[in-house]
Every structure is written in C-alpha cells, then in structure tokens.
Amino acid sequence: MKIALIFPDQLSNKSYLFLNLESYDQIILFEPLDNFYEIPHHKQKIAFLISSLRHIKQEINHPNIKHEKIIKDHPGLIKFLNNQNEIEPLTSIDTVQPSDHKILRDLLFFSQTNSIELNVHNDSKFIAKLEDFEYWSKDKKSLIQEFYYRWLRKKYNILMNDNEPAGGQWNFDKENRKSIKQLKDEIPKRNSLKTDKETFDVMVDVETSFPDAFGSLENFNWAVTRSDAKLKLKEFISSYLFNYGNFQDAMSKDSSLLFHSLISPYLNNGLLCPMEAIDLVELEYKNNQAPINAVEGFVRQILGWREFIRGIYWKYMPQYKTLNFFDTKTKLPEFYWNAETDMYCMHKAISDTKEYAYSHHIQRLMVTGNFALIAGLNPQKVCDWYLGVYIDAHEWVELPNTLGMALFADGGIVGSKPYAASGKYINRMSNFCKDCKYDVNTIIEDDSCPMNFMYWNFLISRENILRKNPRMSLIYNSLDKKDDLFKSKVQAKSKIFIKDIT
Ligand SMILES: Cc1cc2nc3c(=O)[nH]c(=O)nc-3n(C[C@H](O)[C@H](O)[C@H](O)COP(=O)(O)OP(=O)(O)OC[C@H]3O[C@@H](n4cnc5c(N)ncnc54)[C@H](O)[C@@H]3O)c2cc1C
Numbered sequence: 001m002k003i004a005l006i007f008p009d010q011l012s013n014k015s016y017l018f019l020n021l022e023s024y025d026q027i028i029l030f031e032p033l034d035n036f037y038e039i040p041h042h043k044q045k046i047a048f049l050i051s052s053l054r055h056i057k058q059e060i061n062h063p064n065i066k067h068e069k070i071i072k073d074h075p076g077l078i079k080f081l082n083n084q085n086e087i088e089p090l091t092s093i094d095t096v097q098p099s100d101h102k103i104l105r106d107l108l109f110f111s112q113t114n115s116i117e118l119n120v121h122n123d124s125k126f127i128a129k130l131e132d133f134e135y136w137s138k139d140k141k142s143l144i145q146e147f148y149y150r151w152l153r154k155k156y157n158i159l160m161n162d163n164e165p166a167g168g169q170w171n172f173d174k175e176n177r178k179s180i181k182q183l184k185d186e187i188p189k190r191n192s193l194k195t196d197k198e199t200f201d202v203m204v205d206v207e208t209s210f211p212d213a214f215g216s217l218e219n220f221n222w223a224v225t226r227s228d229a230k231l232k233l234k235e236f237i238s239s240y241l242f243n244y245g246n247f248q249d250a251m252s253k254d255s256s257l258l259f260h261s262l263i264s265p266y267l268n269n270g271l272l273c274p275m276e277a278i279d280l281v282e283l284e285y286k287n288n289q290a291p292i293n294a295v296e297g298f299v300r301q302i303l304g305w306r307e308f309i310r311g312i313y314w315k316y317m318p319q320y321k322t323l324n325f326f327d328t329k330t331k332l333p334e335f336y337w338n339a340e341t342d343m344y345c346m347h348k349a350i351s352d353t354k355e356y357a358y359s360h361h362i363q364r365l366m367v368t369g370n371f372a373l374i375a376g377l378n379p380q381k382v383c384d385w386y387l388g389v390y391i392d393a394h395e396w397v398e399l400p401n402t403l404g405m406a407l408f409a410d411g412g413i414v415g416s417k418p419y420a421a422s423g424k425y426i427n428r429m430s431n432f433c434k435d436c437k438y439d440v441n442t443i444i445e446d447d448s449c450p451m452n453f454m455y456w457n458f459l460i461s462r463e464n465i466l467r468k469n470p471r472m473s474l475i476y477n478s479l480d481k482k483d484d485l486f487k488s489k490v491q492a493k494s495k496i497f498i499k500d501i502t
C-alpha cells in the first residue's frame with residue numbers, strides 16, 4: 001500500500017502531497033505528534049494545530065483519508081506505522097520534510113528496516129529550498145543572516161529596484177528600535193474570531209487527552225482555516241503594519257501584542273504562504289501606504305530570519321540540539337510555569353505566554369531568553385519550555401532561536417555574540433520597571449534589579465570565554481572599570497538569588 005503521511009504543520013496548499021492525493025491508497029492525517037506527549041505543551045498550541053488539520057480534512061474531503069486522532073496515551077508514530085504495516089504491508093511512504101530531525105530519523109529507520117520506500121518532499125511553506133541554503137552556505141567560514149537575506153532578496157526579486165534595494169539601503173534595523181515611551185498612537189484592538197463546532201470538539205479532545213497541559217483554552221483567538229488566517233494577515237496590514245517598524249523592539253505593560261503580525265503560527269503550519277504575506281506587504285510600500293522601515297523590517301523577519309534559521313537547523317542537526325557552550329546546568333525556575341515572580345518583566349512575558357501561547361520577539365529574546373542566559377539555565381531545559389509553550393513552536397525554528405540566538409549555547413553559529421543585557425535595556429524599551437518591586441537603577445543594593453546584578457555576574461563568570469570575542473571588548477572595558485568589591489557583591493547576590501529561585 002502507498003501512503004501519504006501528513007502532520008499537523010504540513011498544511012501548505014502547495015504541498016506535493018495535496019497536489020497528488022490521487023496517487024495514494026491511503027492519506028494519513030496524523031495528529032498525535034510524539035512531542036505532544038514528551039514535553040508539556042500549551043493547550044492552545046495543540047488545539048490550534050489539530051483544529052487546522054481537521055478543517056483541512058473537511059476541505060479536501062477525500063475517500064482515502066485515514067484520520068489518526070490525538071488520544072490520552074498514544075503509542076507514538078512508529079508503533080502506529082508498524083501496526084499499519086501489519087494490517088496491510090506498506091510499499092511506500094510519501095511525506096513532506098518533517099519539522100524535527102527526530103521524526104525524519106525515525107521514518108528513515110522504520111522504512112529501511114522494513115524495506116519500505118520513503119519519499120521526502122520539499123516543504124512548500126518556505127520560500128527557499130534547503131538546497132538554496134546549502135549552496136549559499138558552502139565554503140563560508142561564518143554564516144551571517146544579513147547576507148543570506150540579501151542573496152534571497154536578489155534571487156526572488158523582493159523589495160528591489162532593478163539591482164538595488166528599495167529605499168536605498170538593505171536594512172532599516174536602526175529605525176526599528178523606538179521605545180514604547182515614544183508611542184503617541186492608540187494600538188487598535190484585535191478582532192475576535194468565533195469558535196466553530198469543529199474547534200470546540202478539538203478543545204474537548206485536548207482537555208481529555210492533555211488535562212494537565214499548560215495554559216488554558218479560554219482566550220483562544222487563533223485562525224484555524226486558510227481564509228481566517230488570510231483575514232488576520234489583512235487585519236495586520238490595515239491596522240498594524242504602519243507602526244510595526246518603529247515599535248518592533250518595544251515592550252508595553254498595556255499591550256501584549258503591540259503592532260506584531262501574529263502570523264507565525266499560520267506560516268509555520270502552512271495555512272498562510274510566506275510569499276503571499278510578503279507580496280501583500282510589499283504592495284503597501286509600492287502604493288505608499290506603509291513606510292520602508294516597516295515593510296523592510298517585516299520582509300527581513302520572514303525572508304531573512306525565518307529562512308536562515310531553518311537552514312541553520314538542518315545544517316547543524318542532530319548535534320546542534322546537544323550543544324551547551326557555557327556548560328550550564330541550572331534547572332528552570334518554577335515561575336516559568338506559573339508567572340509568580342516579583343520581576344515585572346518576567347511576570348508579564350510569562351503571563352502573556354500563559355494567556356495567549358504567544359509573546360512577541362523581544363519578550364522571548366530580551367526578557368525570558370536573556371534571563372535564562374544570564375542566570376545560566378540549562379539550554380536543553382529552556383528549549384523544551386519554548387518548544388512547548390508557544391503557538392508557533394516547531395523544533396526547526398524554536399531550537400536555533402532559543403539555543404542559538406537567545407542562549408548562545410551554540411558558541412556563535414546564529415549570532416556573533418550573546419544578547420546579554422541588564423535591566424537598563426528593558427527599562428529603555430518598555431514601561432515595565434516603574435511597576436516592579438525591584439530598582440532598575442541600582443546593581444548591588446538590597447532591592448536591586450536581578451537583571452542588573454546577574455548581567456554583571458554573567459560577564460564575570462564567562463570572562464575567560466567571552467573576553468577574546470572582539471564584539472565584547474567594549475563591554476569588558478566597562479567591567480575593567482569596576483572594583484573587586486563590586487565584583488564580589490554581584491557574584492554573591494547572584495548566587496543567593498539563583499539558589500532561592502531554583
Ligand atoms: C528564544 C526565541 C524563541 C523563538 N521561537 C520561535 C518559534 O518557536 N517559532 C517561531 O515562529 N518563531 C520563534 N521565534 C522568533 C520570533 O520571536 C517569532 O517568530 C515571532 O515572535 C512571532 O510573532 P509574530 O508573527 O507576531 O512576528 P512578527 O514580529 O510580526 O514577525 C513577522 C514574521 O517573521 C518571522 N520571524 C521573525 N523573527 C523570526 C525569527 N527569529 N526566526 C524565525 N522567524 C522569524 C515569523 O514568521 C513572524 O511571523 C523565537 C525567537 C526567540 C528569541
């Protein structure tokens with residue numbers, strides 16, 4: 001029997017499998033991803049992925065579909081395939097490049113040991129092919145996202161005027177850094193989506209199968225069909241794109257979502273096509289409806305970062321997942337699950353995560369990620385948390401962002417230096433600190449901001465590794481100006497603080 005195997009994040013309408021449904025004796029829609037059972041997940045993430053899959057099932061409505069649903073204790077993908085093979089021997093399995101290396105490895109092993117042909121097709125929810133990244137990255141000593149981004153802009157003629165970048169420069173990152181304190185406009189309210197019967201049934205299945213999962217389904221407001229995902233994209237373009245560029249790095253206690261697009265879940269499960277999003281946004285620029293810093297900023301995230309991160313994942317896996325550059329072992333503090341901490345910035349980012357299965361990039365990077373970096377949390381534990389709690393998390397994208405970008409646990413593959421920051425950065429970009437129990441303006445007092453003393457402790461404790469990094473020299477120059485008493489105080493305070501929270 002020839003089967004097509006489709007996972008919940010493989011719903012792109014350009015997928016080889018959807019375009020060739022007639023070639024298969026059985027089309028397996030497989031809901032119970034192994035990692036739903038292996039690490040704690042947010043209920044909204046599971047509900048979103050499963051409901052999207054079930055809506056696509058209705059859309060294709062094919063007689064050869066076999067629908068494998070989530071249940072409380074599913075035996076796992078390979079046991080399921082073994083069963084299928086016993087019921088009726090499989091001759092071939094066609095699937096799309098899976099979103100984590102383990103699934104691919106398991107499928108390869110299963111098909112080889114059972115002499116079944118395995119055909120892995122290109123994942124059409126990306127603009128570039130994996131071969132593009134391989135071609136671009138071969139012979140390069142270091143892989144820099146900005147250059148891959150420029151290469152792709154030229155290759156796909158995106159935001160280009162002939163051979164020159166639109167707006168006269170490649171990157172408007174410096175114009176993406178306004179603080180929330182500079183915001184004068186109101187942030188428009190997001191439209192609510194109605195929960196239909198299909199999604200309601202999925203929610204019941206999620207509650208039954210994963211009763212103790214993280215978060216709640218109460219505020220579920222995610223699109224689960226292609227048409228609603230497109231509506232959400234259009235809502236972003238009409239109401240948020242204009243200010244997206246200016247406030248990309250801002251954080252606010254009054255708005256969890258700010259001007260972000262919230263389209264990552266749809267790009268990552270295939271409900272939305274990345275080129276479609278880019279084309280619509282580029283059109284706004286051409287029609288003078290959106291400024292270049294917003295349009296280029298958005299294109300850079302999707303064409304630059306998203307494609308680059310995926311290339312890094314497949315180039316460096318499976319070793320990548322085990323990297324721990326600073327050899328850190330500290331476990332995750334309980335407040336990553338319950339948001340109960342006096343650090344307002346952490347409380348806010350984790351509460352948002354619980355409520356929406358979402359927090360925006362700067363919260364993920366400069367709040368929860370930065371804390372994990374400077375507190376020396378174990379990268380594998382931190383990665384499990386990010387993979388489970390975010391609506392858009394799949395290993396190909398979560399891992400390089402968390403282990404590489406946020407934690408520098410890859411020693412500099414994704415970024416050339418750690419994104420370590422003190423409370424000063426958070427205070428500059430947000431309005432959090434005035435509502436915090438801690439004092440952001442001091443470092444070694446009783447009520448000093450933990451981000452401050454842990455930041456200096458991070459620099460001291462990693463000095464033998466980081467001082468030789470040329471991009472860290474200015475930072476180490478400022479450490480050199482501190483006296484020994486200061487250094488011993490930040491070390492002592494950090495030690496007590498980390499002991500207290502873990
Ligand atoms: C520690 C950490 C973990 C992350 N984990 C994930 C994850 O599991 N899944 C995920 O999709 N993104 C992840 N990101 C990247 C980024 O934070 C999210 O893509 C973004 O917050 C999604 O929200 P949005 O759609 O509103 O993004 P916007 O700010 O509106 O950006 C537009 C789009 O650009 C893409 N994008 C932006 N930055 C990145 C990036 N660094 N890598 C890949 N795509 C990017 C996303 O598809 C996003 O939808 C992570 C970042 C960090 C620092």
Ligand code: SF4
Nearest residue numbers: 343345423433436449
């Ligand atoms: S004072 Fe420190 S802990 Fe409190 S919100 Fe500001 S940065 Fe976060």
